[in-house]
Amino acid sequence: MHPPHPDPLPGGGEGDSPLPQIYETVPTMTFRDLERPIDRILDWDGTWLLARLALVGAYLLGGLVKLADWPGAVAEQAHFGLHPPELWAALTILVELVGPLLILLDRALWLGAGALGVFTVLAALIANDFWTMAGQERFMATNAFFEHLGLVGGFVLAAMLSRLRRRF
DSSP states (O other), X not given: OOOOOOOSSTTXXXXXXXXXXXXXXXXXXXXXXXXXXXHHHHHSXXXXXXXXXXHHHHHHHHHHHHHHTHHHHHHHHHHTTOSSHHHHXXXXXXXXXXXXXXXXXXXXXXXXXXXXXXHHHHHHHHHOOGXXXXXXXXXXXXXXXXHHHHHHXXXXXXXXXXXXXXXX
């Protein structure tokens, strides 16, 4: 026969566990408690700017790279069968620089978002024509096509949010 083991929990004997006391002192969190810090982040004006920068950063960079490498920009347009490639390169640079600036400055954001949205749909149709492809190439082009459509949705949301912010 073994001697009884001492109770390892403070409070002593059988049925005298401190667990109910611990649970009674732990505050319970509600969904709203978790939402409050997110509200503060979303209400911060810097979040509005950072979100717009994230949305348009690739376009702004693309426009600057094309501007710095004009022959490369023209060659890219020719690669996709756009003629005259110089005209299309100039239009692409214009949209990729002016559109993001309008969005970042939140001035005529709707115009910048619209220009980039139309540009993005056209680019997706030209560069990601998955319906003409097969296999892995089709898979990758399909993903890129629908990712571009997601960006268009982001432009629409940015325009809507800018409009709402001006009302209040």
